[in-house]
Amino acid sequence: MSVFDYDLFVIGGGSGGVRAARIAASEGGAHVGLAEEYRLGGTCVIRGCVPKKLMVFASEFPQMVRDARAYGWDIAPPVANWDAFQTNLKAELDRLEAAYRATLKGVDVQVYPQRARLVDAHRVALDDGQIITAAHILVATGGRPFVPDIEGAELGVTSNEVFHLSAVPKRVLVVGGGFIASEFASIFNGLGAVVTLAYRGDAILRGFDREATAHVASAMQARGVTVLTGCDVTKLQKTATGVQALFATDVGLEADLVLFATGRVPNSQDLGLEALGVGLGAGGEVLVDGFSQTSIPSIFAVGDVTDRVSLTPVAIREGHAFADTIFLGKSRQMDYENIPSAIFTQPEMGTVGLTEEQAIKRGDIAIYSTQFRPMRSMFAGQDEKVLFKLVVCATSDKVLGCHIVGPQAGEMIQLVAIAVKMGATKAQFDSTVAVHPTMSEELVTLRKPTRILPKSQ
Ligand code: NDP
Numbered sequence: 001m002s003v004f005d006y007d008l009f010v011i012g013g014g015s016g017g018v019r020a021a022r023i024a025a026s027e028g029g030a031h032v033g034l035a036e037e038y039r040l041g042g043t044c045v046i047r048g049c050v051p052k053k054l055m056v057f058a059s060e061f062p063q064m065v066r067d068a069r070a071y072g073w074d075i076a077p078p079v080a081n082w083d084a085f086q087t088n089l090k091a092e093l094d095r096l097e098a099a100y101r102a103t104l105k106g107v108d109v110q111v112y113p114q115r116a117r118l119v120d121a122h123r124v125a126l127d128d129g130q131i132i133t134a135a136h137i138l139v140a141t142g143g144r145p146f147v148p149d150i151e152g153a154e155l156g157v158t159s160n161e162v163f164h165l166s167a168v169p170k171r172v173l174v175v176g177g178g179f180i181a182s183e184f185a186s187i188f189n190g191l192g193a194v195v196t197l198a199y200r201g202d203a204i205l206r207g208f209d210r211e212a213t214a215h216v217a218s219a220m221q222a223r224g225v226t227v228l229t230g231c232d233v234t235k236l237q238k239t240a241t242g243v244q245a246l247f248a249t250d251v252g253l254e255a256d257l258v259l260f261a262t263g264r265v266p267n268s269q270d271l272g273l274e275a276l277g278v279g280l281g282a283g284g285e286v287l288v289d290g291f292s293q294t295s296i297p298s299i300f301a302v303g304d305v306t307d308r309v310s311l312t313p314v315a316i317r318e319g320h321a322f323a324d325t326i327f328l329g330k331s332r333q334m335d336y337e338n339i340p341s342a343i344f345t346q347p348e349m350g351t352v353g354l355t356e357e358q359a360i361k362r363g364d365i366a367i368y369s370t371q372f373r374p375m376r377s378m379f380a381g382q383d384e385k386v387l388f389k390l391v392v393c394a395t396s397d398k399v400l401g402c403h404i405v406g407p408q409a410g411e412m413i414q415l416v417a418i419a420v421k422m423g424a425t426k427a428q429f430d431s432t433v434a435v436h437p438t439m440s441e442e443l444v445t446l447r448k449p450t451r452i453l454p455k456s457q
Contacts, residue, residue, distance in 0.1 A: 002031070002135065003133075004122060004133045004134050004135045005031075005033070005132050005133045005134060006030075006031050006032060006033045006110075006132065006133070006134040006135070007024070007030035007031045007032065007134065007135050007136065007327070008020070008021065008024045008025075008030050008031075008032045008033075008134060008135070008136045008137075008138060008323075008326075008327070009032070009033045009034070009035070009116075009124050009132055009134035009136070009137050009138070010032065010033070010034040010035070010137075010138045010140055011034075011035050011116045011118075011124065011137065011138065011139050011140065011141055011271070012034075012035075012036060012042065012139065012140035012141040012142060012267075012303070012305075013034055013035075013036030013039075013040040013041070013042060013100065013104075013111065014041065014042015014043060014044060014045075014140060014142050014303060014315065015042055015044050015045075015303065015312045015315045015316050015319070016042075016140040016142075016302040016303030016315030016316060016318055016319035017034060017036075017042070017138060017140030017302070017303070017319060018034070018040070018041075018042075018100055018103070018104065018319075019315075019316045019319035019320050019323070020138050020140065020302060020319035020320065020322050020323045021034050021104060021107075021109045021138075021323075022103060022104065022107055022109065022323075023319070023320055023323035023324065023327070023328075024323040024326070024327040025107040025108060025109050026107040027323070027327075027328055028323055028324075028326075028327025028328045029327070030323075030327045031108075032107075032108075032109045032110070033109065033110045033111075033112065033132060033134065034104065034109055034110070034111050034112065035111075035112040035113075035114055035115065035116035035124070035126060036111065036112075036113060037113070037114060037115035037116075037127075039097050040097050040100040040101050040104070040111070041093075041096055041097050041100050042142055043142050043143070043304070044312040045093065045096050045097065045100070046093060046097070047159060047160055047163055048159070048312075049312055050092075050093065050096065051089055051093060051163045052159075052163075052183060052184075052187075052344065053344060054089055054092065055089075055163070055187045055191075056183070056186070056187055056190075056344045056346075058080075058085055058187075058190075058191070059186070059187045059188070059189075059190025059191045059346070060190055060346070061078065062078060062190060062191075062192065063190065063346075065078050066380070067376075067377065067380040067382075070379060070380035070381055071379070071380065080168070080191065080192070082165075082166075082167055082168055086164075089163070112126055112130075112132075114126045114127040114128060115127045116132075116271075117270065117271050117272040118137065118139075118271055118272035118273060118276055118278075118299070119131065119272060120276065121137075121276065121296050121297075121298045121299060122134060122135065122137070122298055124137060125272075134298075135298065136298055136299075136300065136326055137298060137299045137300070138299075138300045138301065138302065138319075138322065139268075139271065139273070139286055139294075139299065139300070139301040139302075139305055140301070140302050140303050140305065140315070140319065141266075141267040141268065141271065141303075141305045142266075142267050142303055142304045142305055143264040143265055143266050143267055143304035143305065143307070143310065144160070144264060144265060144267055145158035145159055145160055145260065145261075145262075145263075145264055145265075146262055146263045146264055146265045147260045147262060148175075148233075148260070148262055150233065150234055150235055150236070151234075151235045151236070151237075152235055152236030152237050152238075152243075153236060153260070155236040155237070155238060155243045155258060156175070156236060156243070156258035156259065156260045157257065157258070157259055157260070158259070158260050158261075159180050159184075159259075159261065162184065162259055165257070168188070168191045168192060168193060169188070169193055169255070169256035169257035170193060170194065170256050171193065171194045171196075171242065171253075171254065171255040171256045171257070172184075172185075172188040172193045172194070172195045172196070172255055172256070172257045172258075172259065173195075173196050173197075173198060173233075173243075173245050173253065173255035173257070173258045173259070174188075174195065174196070174197045174198070174259045174261055175198050175233050175245075175258065175259065175260050175261065175262055176197075176199060176260065176261035176262040176263070177197065177199030177200070177201055177203075177204035177205065177206065177229075178204075178205065178206070178261060178262075178263065179205075179261075179343055180261035181197055181199065181204070181259075181261035181262075182197070182204055182205055182216070182220070182343060182345045183343060183344050183345055184259055184261060185197040185220065185225045185227075185345075186220060186223075186225065186344070186345045186346035187346075188257075189220070189223060189224050189225045189346070190346055193257075194224075195224070195225045195226065196225075196226040196228060196253060196255070197220075197225055197226070197227045197228065198228045198231040198232075198233050198245070198247065199227070199228065199229050199230075199231060200230070200231065200232050201229065201230070202229050202230060203217065203229065204216070204217050204227060204229070205217075205343065205349070207355075208343075208349070208351055208355060208403075209351065209355035209356055209357070209389065209391075209401070209403040210355070210356065210357060211356060211369065211387070211389060211403070212349055212351065212355075212387060212389060212403040212404075212405055213349075215371070215385075215387045215405045216343070216345050216347065216349050216405055219346075219347050219384050219385075219405070220345060220346065220347075222383070222384065223346060223384075228247075230249075231247050231248075231249070232247060232248040232249075233245050233246070233247060233248075233252070233258075234246050234247065234248050236258055239254060241254065242254045242255055242256045243255055243256070243257075243258050245258055264304065264310065265283060265284060266283065266284045266285045266286065266304060266305045266306070266307050267304075267305055268280055268284045268285065268286055268305055269284065273286065276296060276299070277295065277296065278294045278295055278296055278299060279294060279295040281307070283307060285305065285306055285307035286301035286305050286306050287306075288300065288301050288302075288306050288308075290333040290334075291321075291322070291325055291331075291333060292306070292318055292321070292322045292334075300322055300326075302315055302318035302319045302322055303315030303318060303319070306318075308336070309336060309339055311339065311341060313339075314334070314336075314339060317334050318334045321333060321334050337421075338352055338353050338417065338420050338421045339352070340352035340413050340414060340416075340417035340420075341413075342409060342410030342413060342414075344410065347384065347386070347405050347406050347407065347409070348405070348406065348407065348408065348409040348410055349403070349404070349405045349409055350402075350403075350404045350405075350409035350410050350411075350412055350413025350414075350416075351401070351402070351403045351404070351413060352401065352402050352413055352416060352417040352420050352421075353391065353399070353400050353401030353402060353420045354391055354400040354401040355391070355401060355403070356389075356391050356401075356453075358401075359391045359393070359400045359401060360453055360455060360456045361455070361456060362455070363393060363394070363395060363455045364393075364394035364395060364452070364453065364454050364455050365391055365392060365393060365394055365400070365452070365453050365455075366392045366393075366394045366426075366449040366451075366452045366453075367389065367390070367391060367392070367449060367450050367451045367452075367453065368389065368390040368392065368426070368446035368448075368449055368450055369387070369388070369389040369390075369446075369450040370387070370388050370389075370442055370446060370450075371385040371386065371387050372385055372386060372442070373385050373386075374386050374406060374407070374439045375437060375439075376407075377407075385406075386404070386405060386406030386407070386439055387403070387404065387405040387406065388402075388403075388404055388406075388439075388440070388442040388443055388446070389401075389402065389403040389404070390402055390426065390429070390443070390446060391403075392426045392449075394452060396425070397425040397426050397427055398423055398424070398425050398426075399419065399420055399424055399425065399426055399429060400420075401420070402416045402417075402420055402443070404416075404440075406439060407439075408439075412439075412440050416443065429443060429444050429446075430444060430445075430447075432444045
């Protein structure tokens with residue numbers, strides 16, 4: 001008989017917390033409790049990946065209708081019914097939240113719909129005053145949008161609010177140049193808004209392969225998004241007809257919606273972590289070792305609150321590795337090498353492994369890069385090109401990275417990532433027979449390097 005109420009108490013019912021709770025309970029036989037102050041499913045399900053992807057789908061239909069006409073379909077101009085989409089979106093999120101709840105119930109995880117704070121290494125206080133004891137505590141509280149401290153910032157919204165708009169705004173200003181900014185600029189553009197993206201740096205999607213991000217940026221612009229680089233938004237003010245954004249270098253512009261997509265910060269405040277002496281980093285992230293253990297041995301943390309790699313599948317794997325290690329006796333660390341990801345811009349970008357800029361610092365490389373107009377959209381009269389790029393080690397022939405821009409790039413990169421993760425060589429890519437006619441056959445038919453580059457100092 002344990003001296004604790006629970007073997008594991010999880011704070012946060014998002015991707016990482018729920019996976020850890022489920023595995024600990026169902027496979028590790030642990031008695032598990034979980035506190036969630038908002039909705040089960042966390043950022044990904046409730047106000048992130050899932051509703052975002054559904055909005056991406058919604059925003060792609062006008063282009064599909066235009067394409068359909070080129071294929072001989074006689075279709076009247078489409079009319080969007082935003083209310084119908086919102087109703088269906090809400091129903092889908094409710095369904096997913098219910099599925100999360102059912103999963104936890106099915107493995108006897110007790111859910112507390114309240115905020116929880118740490119009292120000491122083994123005690124948690126709930127908002128209703130209950131004190132719960134646990135042998136292990138997992139902090140999986142995620143992150144939240146960061147908004148720059150500028151005058152009038154409250155006139156803008158963040159990704160928390162953007163899914164609940166009563167109508168599609170006519171003019172949208174997106175501030176930022178990362179994942180969320182680029183994705184929402186594309187979404188609103190697809191939905192028919194006049195979109196401006198204002199980014200303070202010189203090229204959007206910093207940190208990704210420069211050739212690929214330049215391709216995305218110019219394609220987004222060709223589709224109608226105005227991308228302003230080197231553009232700092234310094235102030236927002238209300239006008240009779242919208243919100244005026246002032247830029248550091250000029251008068252700025254007026255929009256109906258200003259979306260701040262200026263990064264996210266870990267949800268580590270007001271949890272009792274500082275008082276307990278749990279180590280926090282400069283950005284408030286919970287510091288953990290490879291086993292997601294904090295400086296207090298009974299307290300662990302996974303997911304965005306640790307600010308390692310802020311992606312849903314990473315949080316899930318961190319939670320799973322934690323549960324395996326502690327409750328199944330399978331000591332396991334998350335492997336952060338070659339994590340693939342997709343940015344659901346229009347066009348989409350999929351990426352795995354090293355960028356050209358990263359690889360060249362490590363050794364001599366060969367770049368295989370091709371751009372072409374894919375069959376489906378070329379037939380419909382579009383000029384947009386897809387990009388397929390392989391970054392290859394010139395000495396070992398190993399494929400170090402792959403970057404794809406084009407329709408279904410996210411789907412494609414998942415499959416290429418298996419080969420890259422296995423350490424496949426360019427020769428092994430070449431020995432694979434092409435699937436014809438597809439776009440992705442280019443990955444196995446890139447015969448000659450576009451350029452061979454010596455290691456940069
Ligand atoms: P990102 O870190 O991707 O981008 C933040 C952007 O905001 C950057 O362009 C940054 O500029 C800019 N910025 C930061 N501070 C300021 C400031 N004070 N003023 C003006 N601009 C500023 O964050 P996101 O919020 O877009 O996304 C958060 C995380 O969520 C991502 O890192 C990703 O891990 C995850 N995510 C993943 C998605 C996917 O997998 N498809 C989709 C959405 C989110 P600078 O480059 O100069 O620093």
